[in-house]
Amino acid sequence: xxxxxxxxxxxxxxxxxxxxxxxxxxxxxxxxxxxxxxxxxxxxxxxxxxxxxxxxxxxxxxxxxxxxxxxxxxxxxxxxxxxxxxxxxxxxxxxxxxxxxxxxxxxxxxxxxxxxxxxxxxxxxxxxxxxxxxxxxxxxxxxxxxxxxxxxxxxxxxxxxxxxxxxxxxxxxxxxxxxxxxxxxxxxxxxxxxxxxxxxxxxxxxxxxxxxxxxxxxxxxxxxxxxxxxxxxxxxxxxxxxxxxxxxxxxxxxxxxxxxxxxxxxxxxxxxxxxxxxxxxxxxxxxxxxxxxxxxxxxxxxxxxxxxxxxxxxxxxxxxxxxxxxxxxxxxxxxxxxxxxxxxxxxxxxxxxxxxxxxxxxx
Amino acid sequence: xxxxxxxxxxxxxxxxxxxxxxxxxxxxxxxxxxxxxxxxxxxxxxxxxxxxxxxxxxxxxxxxxxxxxxxxxxxxxxxxxxxxxxxxxxxxxxxxxxxxxxxxxxxxxxxxxxxxxxxxxxxxxxxxxxxxxxxxxxxxxxxxxxxxxxxxxxxxxxxxxxxxxxxxxxxxxxxxxxxxxxxxxxxxxxxxxxxxxxxxxxxxxxxxxxxxxxxxxxxxxxxxxxxxxxxxxxxxxxxxxxxxxxxxxxxxxxxxxxxxxxxxxxxxxxxxxxxxxxxxxxxxxxxxxxxxxxxxxxxxxxxxxxxxxxxxxxxxxxxxxxxxxxxxxxxxxxxxxxxxxxxxxxxxxxxxxxxxxxxxxxxxxxxxxxxxxxxxxxxxxxxxxxxxxxxxxxxxxxxxx
Numbered sequence: 227x228x229x230x231x232x233x234x235x236x237x238x239x240x241x242x243x244x245x246x247x248x249x250x251x252x253x254x255x256x257x258x259x260x261x262x263x264x265x266x267x268x269x270x271x272x273x274x275x276x277x278x279x280x281x282x283x284x285x286x287x288x289x290x291x292x293x294x295x296x297x298x299x300x301x302x303x304x305x306x307x308x309x310x311x312x313x314x315x316x317x318x319x320x321x322x323x324x325x326x327x328x329x330x331x332x333x334x335x336x337x338x339x340x341x342x343x344x345x346x347x348x349x350x351x352x353x354x355x356x357x358x359x360x361x362x363x364x365x366x367x368x369x370x371x372x373x374x375x376x377x378x379x380x381x382x383x384x385x386x387x388x389x390x391x392x393x394x395x396x397x398x399x400x401x402x403x404x405x406x407x408x409x410x411x412x413x414x415x416x417x418x419x420x421x422x423x424x425x426x427x428x429x430x431x432x433x434x435x436x437x438x439x440x441x442x443x444x445x446x447x448x449x450x451x452x453x454x455x456x457x458x459x460x461x462x463x464x465x466x467x468x469x470x471x472x473x474x475x476x477x478x479x480x481x482x483x484x485x486x487x488x489x490x491x492x493x494x495x496x497x498x499x500x501x502x503x504x505x506x507x508x509x510x511x512x513x514x515x516x517x518x519x520x521x522x523x524x525x526x527x528x529x530x531x532x533x534x535x536x537x538x539x540x541x542x543x544x545x546x547x548x549x550x551x552x553x554x555x556x557x558x559x560x561x562x563x564x565x566x567x568x569x570x571x572x573x574x575x576x577x578x579x580x581x582x583x584x585x586x587x588x589x
Numbered sequence: 590x591x592x593x594x595x596x597x598x599x600x601x602x603x604x605x606x607x608x609x610x611x612x613x614x615x616x617x618x619x620x621x622x623x624x625x626x627x628x629x630x631x632x633x634x635x636x637x638x639x640x641x642x643x644x645x646x647x648x649x650x651x652x653x654x655x656x657x658x659x660x661x662x663x664x665x666x667x668x669x670x671x672x673x674x675x676x677x678x679x680x681x682x683x684x685x686x687x688x689x690x691x692x693x694x695x696x697x698x699x700x701x702x703x704x705x706x707x708x709x710x711x712x713x714x715x716x717x718x719x720x721x722x723x724x725x726x727x728x729x730x731x732x733x734x735x736x737x738x739x740x741x742x743x744x745x746x747x748x749x750x751x752x753x754x755x756x757x758x759x760x761x762x763x764x765x766x767x768x769x770x771x772x773x774x775x776x777x778x779x780x781x782x783x784x785x786x787x788x789x790x791x792x793x794x795x796x797x798x799x800x801x802x803x804x805x806x807x808x809x810x811x812x813x814x815x816x817x818x819x820x821x822x823x824x825x826x827x828x829x830x831x832x833x834x835x836x837x838x839x840x841x842x843x844x845x846x847x848x849x850x851x852x853x854x855x856x857x858x859x860x861x862x863x864x865x866x867x868x869x870x871x872x873x874x875x876x877x878x879x880x881x882x883x884x885x886x887x888x889x890x891x892x893x894x895x896x897x898x899x900x901x902x903x904x905x906x907x908x909x910x911x912x913x914x915x916x917x918x919x920x921x922x923x924x925x926x927x928x929x930x931x932x933x934x935x936x937x938x939x940x941x942x943x944x945x946x947x948x949x950x951x952x953x954x955x956x957x958x959x960x961x962x963x964x965x966x967x968x969x970x971x972x973x974x975x976x977x978x979x980x981x982x983x984x985x986x987x988x989x990x
Contacts, residue, residue: 288836288838426685426863426865426904427903427921430908430919431920434918434920452836454911455866455910455911496837497837497866498840498844498864498870499866499869499911500869500910503894504869510842510845
């Protein structure tokens, strides 16, 4: 499991609201009569990053690369396998039941599908207010006014309180989901693909609402999405994930203007541009994402990479700061010392007779 | 007094029991009548054979009206749609969900859920290639079966659900070929299938032939769907959101494949999507739909460089573009009007920020502002030739005919 320890010791900065250090989440695969564990799906496999207060971090990647799992593990909706998550200086994973309960009001989530994430049997006022009452956010006599205030902040008129979710369109429902998260006055919200189920014109409304709320309430977002144009619009910092690893992490402008990792380059070149005359040099990746239960040896991207070298097949690249504030994990940017190290690993692997079996998996 | 009452009720979506019963009775009568009409029109080949207006087109939609007779009233899903699909070209149909783009394609395939959904008016002409054409609206099922999958084929949105999980993918491609070429030898069919798999860029074709759909990834499954669609070398392929369920990198692969195949096979593509970026990269002509009607159509260059209808402009501005930084995204205010009770003025008026006094009038006519550029908006009424309004079918009249 510890074949790569990417992150340096956590450095706490007052600005950092969230520090994630070498986060790992493996899901066991059970088989047979006794349900023995026969393998692991390596959903998140050593991810480290930081988010500053009042900023938005975008997390992009193909489906199945572990971005949603990452978001959920941070909120402790699913237990982690190893690694550390520090929220505002506190280690989230070691908190007791009561402490965690208090912490939950500070971090919230907005789910992807507004059609399945609202209880069809509760009126809107109750959906938004349930957790407020439970956590005693406001005094009981101010409860109604508070819910009205939250709803108005999200662009929902007061008379919606008595209505039920089926009476609303997708955009309105997503507003309700946002209001529900906002009602606990959190500092940090994980937005798990909040706009991908919505139409383009409604998407714009929700994105604008999220931006406005961030300004008004000083929120920090982690914005998970596979729509790169939306991520570019809303984020300050972008992390790119591939097969459970983070391959690149930098400020939005930097990463979009000069991506380093070959995967990021391919991903960005695949974005359709709404201009019939636009000439772009598309890098078309071969095949599809390999199974996270049996990821390729060495660099996980080597099976689809155009710049694949011999070392990539044997040694996993180190997570390092290539330029100030621009992190990347790729052998292309190795310095002499790292090169020597990688070659040493390769020589060792070759001597042990480890051949590359993953090649056949890519069609 | 009575009139006032009904007016009041119309405003809310609530329907009383008696009203609901009335709607059901009406629906039963009208669907029965339409089915009968269709049956009589499809008896004789001369009744469903027409001529193309322009023999260079593969499909002509001529004022097509497809309505759904639902329990809450008549939903005019497609209401007077006019456009052509020329030979060997890609036509992109863009619009939000519920604007009728999928129903337009289903009308062409005659895959509407009958008797609830009916094409009540207009003609869909499909070029036979010998100077005559089928009028799809009246074509009987027995003839349609020979066209569907053979001359017109379709790629669906969800590759996960459009393949049968209990048959090997090779067999599923074979099935289409055998159905339309019953005289073909078994070996020849398999050869053709392998050729198709090769064509859609599957490297391990012999292996994939014997695989079940669950063994393949999303992109591979979509390739199989494309292979099924192309198996009989159709003259037109309808791609209904072919890449919406796929990742960006896989989307790029599939679009690249479609683009190459179109050149190889000389087929036309009707590309239905809500992603403007996809349309820009693929389509020669673009049709923008809103609430069941076409608001703007033209070549891709005209639509993207000179969008004219306020809805098209709004749509373009509301999508963030990589490399272009904007502080706040434009959003089109409001929502799509209720499909059961459409207003009698411009459908977009209530959401439009450029509306003028003229907009209070009837639904705006189509205005030709360029050789191929047509817009339905009052703002351009002095700027080009006025072509006339899309004709809606009065269902009340239809029943009394």
